Amino acid sequence: MFGFGKSDTNALTMDKPHPDSLLDTGAQDVIGKPIDRIDGPLKVSGRATYAAEYDIPNLAYGFLVRATVGSGKVVDINADAVRGLPGVIDVITDYKTFIRNPGQGGDRKKPQQGVDDVAYFGEPIAIVVADSYEAARDAAQQLTVEYEEKDGRYDFAAYRDEHDKPPEGVMPPYTGTGDPDAAFDAAAIKIDATYTTPSQNSAAMEPHASIALWQDDELHLYGAYQMLSTDRIQLAKALGMKPDKVRIVARFVGGGFGSKLGIAPESVAAAVAAKQIGRPVKCAMARQQVFDATVRRSNTEQRVRLGADTDGKLSMLGHNCLVSNLPEEGFFEPCGQATQFLYAAPNITITHDIVRLDWLLAASMRAPGEAVGMIALECAMDELAEAVGIDPIELRKRNEPTEHPIDHIPFSTRQLVPCMDRGAALFGWSKRQAKPASDRRGEWLYGMGMAASARSNMLQKSSAKVSIDGQGHATVETDMTDIGTGTYTILAQITAEILGLPIADVTVKLGDTAFPPAAGSGGSFGAGSSGTSVYLACEALRGQIAEKMGVATDALTLKDGRAIGDNRSVPLAELVGDGIEATGQVAPGKQEKETLQSSYGAHFCEVAVNAVTGEVRIKRMLGVFAGGRILNAKTARSQILGGVTFGIGAALSEELVHDPRNGKVVNRDLAEYHVPVNADIPQIDVEFLSERDIHANPMHAKGLGELGISGAGAAVANAIYNATGVRARDFPLTLDKLLDGLPAV
Structure with missing residues (x-):
């Protein structure tokens, strides 16, 4: 040293x-150059150490046991029956399974040790520890649990009218200006449409895993986490320790997308188990456990109302959002996050209400709010453009604000219009057929769609x-x-x-x-x-x-x-x-309140839809973005590519299905939860406009990671409508939702 x-x-x-x-x-x-990742050689050679790969001597293995009822109490866990199985060290039930924290949905000041009440199907209630992973898994599968089952709330549609207003989160749940209802009633042209999106899973490549070892009274945890400084505090709180007695190491994380913002069940379980048996414990979650017991993006029901004059000038914008979460949880999917400032309207109302369900905890997933909220808003704008009879880009230009429409503060930078203009020129937007279902090539119907992109910048x-x-x-x-x-x-x-x-x-x-x-x-x-x-x-x-x-x-x-x-x-x-x-x-500091800071972009998409089968093939996509100074052209482009792929998944395939009888996640692996694969993704072109934001930070850079997903799904949906004339509003847009409306062959 x-x-x-x-x-x-x-x-x-x-x-x-x-x-x-x-x-x-x-x-x-x-700076700005497309420099290769300096950690790339470690990753491609297998030398980058991920959470479950640390070589710790004398390691024991833990396997989580999950609840098999959706609501009720644990009456008895027959641990003694499996403690005698070969290789089994112990069965531990006295730990808090999930520490709900601000990053993941709530806060419990007095962590509960052990599970009495079952909050959702699949909630971890015990951990079996053995000398090998296989022995722990086998014993966990043989463990019997007795429950006192209760009636639960498992069906969103059945309880949608029973909702409550959440506390303030990343944005106020209710906000607006003017007299929206009166303005809507008086509008010459109106759009009143409801869009629904399902629960989604982050589906990061690396499953959640933790290795816990104790050195005297200090805990060392090797895990897969995104925000270590707050995770350390959460873990210490869960264990009744001081944060300076907890060290977390996460040198490489194989994706998170929000699911690893806060500590997950396996970390506390591994820590308690390691303390109890006196040796290090690794707890690596199986893929099904990740789906069952980490977090999900909330499903949404979004009513969008747009009132405009005959020129397309908005007089009213309404975005009313129903989301879901567990009882008493404060987190809500902020669908109207970008709706606050994206378009000028003198009368605006944005609301968020929570339907309380006994489903897996809802929390932040990549671009919480904009990822699903902009699907609804940007599809509604497409509908309005058609009703007015003008081009979708022209409609957005006519409603370009000069300041935040509600808070009346200036934009730090705003290049939405230049992004749309540049994208239109590069994509060949002028060749788009305005009349839906008018570009037919054999069995295939071709169409183009676009959508704006916006993602708030934070320091x-x-x-x-x-x-x-x-x-x-x-x-x-x-x-x-x-x-x-x-x-x-x-x-x-x-x-x-x-x-x-x-x-x-x-x-x-x-x-x-x-x-x-x-x-x-x-x-x-x-x-x-x-x-x-x-x-x-x-x-x-x-x-x-x-x-x-x-x-x-x-x-x-x-x-x-x-x-x-x-x-x-x-x-x-x-x-x-x-x-x-x-x-x-x-x-x-004051800059985040004195200016509205956001990154902007414009997505363009061309699709082909089979007129016989309803199959959707995305032919090409383009995005033009302005996100302050680009620090690395290659990694920035990579982030946008990932975001657009996320948007394609939301538009066409991703749907977490809950059993209405018990809330269980039915499709809980990557075979049944359909993320886009290589064959689903077309050539994606990305361009960045030159920009510096002096209000953001001394580097003049802004966030990009979630900008790529924001609006991408809407561009796909709008292209499908342009190709087919079918306006489906229930996402994902699987072929069964298109078939009945397709034009005759």
Whole structure:
């Protein structure tokens, strides 16, 4: 270890715009470039260690036991009957199965130990621990449980009229302006349509897994988690410990999409089991357990009302959303998140109400709110364009706001119209046939659709430490995670640009609560928040280097590992001595309230629908986006590709089915829950418009990860309508919902 000398802390609260950025003045020229992921070789060679792969000596294996009733009480678990089976170490029932937290849907201040009441079918109620995974699984399958079953609420349609207003979440559940009902009644042209979307599962490639081991009174947990600094607090609360006695490591995460924002059942189970048997315990959830017992995106019923004059100018916009969740849970799917600011209307009403069901917990899934809310809104806008008799892009232009329609604050940046114009030119939108079902080629009906995209930008509290050692090598340390988004590479690029180092001379260490606490991966705020903390640390290091050079900071140039100033060029290794370090800290401030910050885009889709079978084939898709500074062109494009694929799944195939008799998830694996596969996905073209958002952070970058999904499903649905003339509003748009309305062969 190097004995680092001076250490600074550079803290920033975003209370004012930052028009100048060090990323514009750096000489290394790596920011924005399509640099390959620096962790890529580890992943493709199998050397990247995921949650279930850590080599821990003397490991025992746990397998979760789940409830087989939808509502009731656990009367007896016949643990003794399986404790004597070969390889079985113990059966443990006295642990809290799920810690509901703000990231996942609620908060319990006094964690309950053990399960008495069953909240939903599949809820974990015990863990069997054995010397091998197979022995634990076999014993868990033989374990018998006695229940006192109760009548439950399992059918959304049956209880849809019994709902309540949730507490405030990521947005107020009720918001609006003007007199929407009167405006709708008076409108010359009206759209009043209801769209439904089903429950969905995040279906990340890596199932949830945890390895727990105790060192004296400290817990070390290797897991698959997105937000370690808050996960640590949640896990400590569950176990009645102080957070500084818990260390979580998640260096590589095989996808999360929201399902790994908070701690999941296996982490607490593994921790309690490891403590009880006195040896490390691994609990890796089977795919069916992930579907049964983590979280889902809520199903939705969304009524959208649009009132307009004969020119298509909106006088009223209404978005009334019914969602579902467990009793007493506060989280709701904020379907109207983008509806608040996307279009100008003097009269707006947006509501969210929760139907209480005994289903699996509903919580955040990629682009909570916009992913499903923009399906409804953007399909309704397509319907309005047809009713008015104008092009869908022209309709959106006529309703472009100059400020937030409800809060009356300025937009930090807004390039929705340029995104639509550029996309239309690239896609050949002018060749679209306005009349539905008018482009027939043999058995196939062709059509084009488009939709706007918007995703609110957020900044979260985050910190990072950056050091330069005696060899001139920089190291970044933060508990930020990389869930496949490219965080390792992006943070290395920021460091390299500001400190003037080759990428090879930067090491990024992530995913360990031993490092400074970061925002974590979620809400598309990861790169902007953790990146800014790295930026600030590097800014402080530049100050230290300038001081050692004896020059003003603005007279210092850093490039290729050398400091240049005052007609001198000195290797960094000579300047820093035994080493220097600095910590950067960022927190949100007045800018998030004084401006509306969002990324924007426009999706374009062409489909072919078989006139005989109703089969839908997506021929091509294009998206044009404006998301502030693009930090890495390759990883940014990759994020959009993933988001668009997510949108295609929501439009055509993804549906989590609940048994109305007990709430059980029926299709609980990747054979029955149909995510898009390679054959379903067409060529997807992505283009980014040049943009800098000085209100977002000193890097001028904004979130991208969830922008790609927002509106993508609506573009597909609108293309299907243009091809067939069938306006299906119950998603996913499987062929059975199209067949009856297809034009005659």
